[in-house]
Amino acid sequence: MNFSLFDILTLFGALGFFIYGMKIMSESIQRVAGSRMREILSSMTSNRFKGVLTGFLITSIVQSSSATTVLVVSFVNAGLLSLIEAIGVIMGANIGTTITAWLISIIGFKVKISAYALPIIAIGFPLIFFNRDKLKSWGEVLIGFALLFLGLEFLKDSVPDLQSNPEILIFLSKYTDLGFLSTLIFVIIGTLITVVVQSSSASMALTLVMANNGWIPFELAAAMVLGENIGTTITANLAAMIANYHAKRAALAHLIFNVFGVFWIIALLHPVLLMISSFMTSMGNGDPFTNPESIPISLSVFHSAFNITNTLLLVWFCPFIAKVAIRLIRTREEDITELKYINVGMLSTAELSIEQANKEIVRFAEMTQEMSDLFKKLLEASKAKKQRKLMKKVIKYEELTDTLEDEISKYLFQISSDKSLSVEGSEKVAILLSTSNELERIGDIFYQMSKDIDAKMEKGLAFTDKQLSNLYSMIEHVDTALDIMVKNIAAFPNGGDYENALKVEKKINSLRDKLRKEQVNGTDKKASNKVTNSLYKDLYHLCEKLGDHIISISEDIVVVKEGVSKTSVKEPI
Numbered sequence: 112m113n114f115s116l117f118d119i120l121t122l123f124g125a126l127g128f129f130i131y132g133m134k135i136m137s138e139s140i141q142r143v144a145g146s147r148m149r150e151i152l153s154s155m156t157s158n159r160f161k162g163v164l165t166g167f168l169i170t171s172i173v174q175s176s177s178a179t180t181v182l183v184v185s186f187v188n189a190g191l192l193s194l195i196e197a198i199g200v201i202m203g204a205n206i207g208t209t210i211t212a213w214l215i216s217i218i219g220f221k222v223k224i225s226a227y228a229l230p231i232i233a234i235g236f237p238l239i240f241f242n243r244d245k246l247k248s249w250g251e252v253l254i255g256f257a258l259l260f261l262g263l264e265f266l267k268d269s270v271p272d273l274q275s276n277p278e279i280l281i282f283l284s285k286y287t288d289l290g291f292l293s294t295l296i297f298v299i300i301g302t303l304i305t306v307v308v309q310s311s312s313a314s315m316a317l318t319l320v321m322a323n324n325g326w327i328p329f330e331l332a333a334a335m336v337l338g339e340n341i342g343t344t345i346t347a348n349l350a351a352m353i354a355n356y357h358a359k360r361a362a363l364a365h366l367i368f369n370v371f372g373v374f375w376i377i378a379l380l381h382p383v384l385l386m387i388s389s390f391m392t393s394m395g396n397g398d399p400f401t402n403p404e405s406i407p408i409s410l411s412v413f414h415s416a417f418n419i420t421n422t423l424l425l426v427w428f429c430p431f432i433a434k435v436a437i438r439l440i441r442t443r444e445e446d447i448t449e450l451k452y453i454n455v456g457m458l459s460t461a462e463l464s465i466e467q468a469n470k471e472i473v474r475f476a477e478m479t480q481e482m483s484d485l486f487k488k489l490l491e492a493s494k495a496k497k498q499r500k501l502m503k504k505v506i507k508y509e510e511l512t513d514t515l516e517d518e519i520s521k522y523l524f525q526i527s528s529d530k531s532l533s534v535e536g537s538e539k540v541a542i543l544l545s546t547s548n549e550l551e552r553i554g555d556i557f558y559q560m561s562k563d564i565d566a567k568m569e570k571g572l573a574f575t576d577k578q579l580s581n582l583y584s585m586i587e588h589v590d591t592a593l594d595i596m597v598k599n600i601a602a603f604p605n606g607g608d609y610e611n612a613l614k615v616e617k618k619i620n621s622l623r624d625k626l627r628k629e630q631v632n633g634t635d636k637k638a639s640n641k642v643t644n645s646l647y648k649d650l651y652h653l654c655e656k657l658g659d660h661i662i663s664i665s666e667d668i669v670v671v672k673e674g675v676s677k678t679s680v681k682e683p684i
Contacts, residue, residue, distance in 0.1 A: 118269070125265035126317065132258030139251035159199035159429050163422060166203025171210045183361060194360055194433045201365045202422040208343065209415040228257040228264075244533045294377060297331040301338020306345045314339045315414070322406040329399040329406050330384055333413050337373045340418070344369050360436040367432055372421035387413050464526045465539050468519060469603055472543060475515050475550050476597045482508050482557040483590055489564045490582060498568050505561040512554030519547045539604055542667050546600060549660045556660070560653050563646050572643045581626055582647070585654040588619045592661045599665050609669035612662055619658035626651045 166183070183197045183204070231253050238250025305314040315336065322332040344366040376383065384400075387409055392398050397405035425432070485505050492498040526532065527540045567573075574582070592615040599607030630648060 121265075122269040125262060125269040128258065128262035128265055132255050132262045135251055135255030135258060139248045139255055159196060159426060162196050162199025163203035163206070163426060166200035166205075167207040168203075169200075170204040170207025194364065194436065195429045197361045198364045198368065198429045198432055199426065201361070202368060202426055205340070205369065205418045206415070206422055209411065209418055213411045213415070228261045231257040293331060294334045294380060297327070297334035298338040298341070298373065298377070301335030302342040303338075304335070305339045305342025314342065319407045319410060322410065323403055325403040329388075329409060330380070332406060332410055333380065333384055334377075336410055336414050337376060337417070340369045341366075341373055359440045360433075363440060364432050364436045367435060368421075368425055371425065372417070375424075376417055376421070383416075384413070387416070464522070464529075465536060465543070468523055468526065468540075468543055469600070471515070471519055471522075472546055472550070473597065473601045475512065475519065475547065476593075476600050478508060478512060478515070479550055479553045479557065480590070480593050480597065482512075482554060482561075483586065483593060486557055486561055486564070487583075487586060489561055490579070490586075492568070495568065498565065502561060502565050505558060509554055509558040512551055516547050516551035520544060523547070542603070545667050546664050549664050553657060553660050556653050556657050560650055563649055563653075567643070567646050570642065572640060572646070574643060574647060578643075578647050581622075582650055582654075585619065585622055585626070585651050588615055588622060589654055589657050589661070591615050592619065592658055596661045596664050599668050603668045607665065607669040609665055612665040612669070616658050616662040619655055623651055623655040 183200045235250040235253025235257070238246045238253070241247055241250075301314065301318065304317065318327075318332055318335045318339070321327050322329065327335070344362070388398050388400055390412065391405055391409050396408055399406045399409035482505065485501055485508065489498060489501050489505070492501060523540050523544050527537060532540070592612065595608055595612045595615065599609075599612065627648075630644065
């Protein structure tokens with residue numbers, strides 16, 4: 112039999128068709144489920160057994176354990192799941208991914224689903240032209256489902272007829288009678304195929320087709336399935352390579368869980384397969400060792416039994432797996448200053464990406480509070496050595512805020528380019544972009560104020576007791592405003608406390624007016640130095656500018672959500 116280059120390309124094209132259908136269906140289901148999926152995962156904060164169930168349900172819905180794992184990694188980054196809880200969800204995802212094998216085994220081989228593919232596309236195609244995002248996504252779900260099974264049909268037709276042309280099996284026959292070594296070789300083959308096609312579902316489909324056509328025996332097909340369980344962890348680990356240590360640990364835990372499971376099942380593989388053979392024979396489905404047509408269902412039974420048993424065994428060891436992952440992926444000193452919750456280049460769903468960006472912005476906002484604390488310490492500092500040490504910290508924070516603003520903006524622009532992003536999502540991105548920009552300006556003002564204090568000390572100048580008292584009062588109001596602002600950002604997009612934010616901003620404006628009036632009238636008789644007076648004036652004016660930027664953030668985040676009429680108290684900057 113001549114298997115030409117054209118036939119090879121046809122085979123790869125059929126595989127690509129299958130993967131593309133899986134991708135379209137998986138991504139569109141994620142968009143349909145979007146916020147619900149986020150709510151389900153967010154609720155998993157205490158019980159690892161519920162986490163297993165959650166991982167199973169989500170993977171059963173989106174038909175991709177890789178998608179669920181990347182989601183879980185993202186949630187660990189976003190602080191919504193601990194590492195131990197994430198491991199439970201990942202275990203459930205491993206069980207959920209077996210649903211694909213059952214779909215392919217029962218529907219793909221028993222029912223001529225490809226005959227219904229075009230009518231399914233005919234139903235789904237008009238939906239993608241609707242303005243409503245949900246209807247568009249449902250249209251894509253139907254089209255993806257049809258393409259997936261069309262791809263499977265093409266895959267079955269593209270695989271060479273090995274029963275009529277046994278000579279093609281010559282190169283494989285060298286590795287089928289090596290005993291335990293053959294099992295290891297086919298585990299590696301299954302792993303490599305999954306790594307190459309980046310989909311355990313696609314490699315499982317390929318294995319089922321090969322076994323169904325008599326290409327490989329039942330025991331080696333089972334070995335390939337085990338390899339696919341290892342290969343499916345690669346997607347999350349590749350994504351985590353450019354991510355922070357939280358993501359790396361969650362991805363590594365997935366790898367540890369699957370590799371350990373493969374190790375123990377290999378030792379018991381032959382008796383387990385004999386049990387499955389006995390079960391299949393008793394059910395009247397034929398012996399998979401002698402009947403290739405019974406292999407797809409038998410492999411699905413093996414796949415499900417292995418993943419369920421492995422989860423039941425290892426779910427008790429989640430804390431231990433987490434400790435191993437933490438021991439292997441240690442926290443570096445530079446991780447403290449890098450992005451903590453988002454990873455540029457590793458996007459999941461748009462909804463989740465916005466959640467992660469907001470978590471990072473909350474952290475950004477908390478840094479402005481730390482800058483305020485540093486400013487107060489500078490105001491109190493009387494020794495040059497302490498002042499220089501504090502100023503170094505201020506400079507470091509100012510550089511960090513610039514970096515955060517730049518990286519957060521890049522990430523948000525990346526989200527905004529996602530075609531699946533809804534109108535509501537676009538509005539959220541615009542608000543977060545504005546918030547990040549305002550926070551960077553707040554950081555710049557604290558830096559400028561700290562430089563003013565530094566210059567004052569360099570020149571040996573000193574504020575009067577009254578001036579210091581007034582500045583402390585002003586910064587106290589700013590701190591209150593910052594505290595409300597951080598809480599409002601953390602609550603986004605679910606509203607917040609705009610009323611108190613507005614009250615504090617009015618207090619800042621009122622105090623600024625009072626201090627300006629006192630200075631004009633010269634009520635502080637001790638303040639005779641013009642340079643000191645000028646610095647004092649700059650500082651309370653800069654505090655007022657801080658208030659403007661802070662209230663601007665609350666206006667965008669709270670008022671836009673609640674539809675409250677905006678009573679702006681800001682002045683031109």
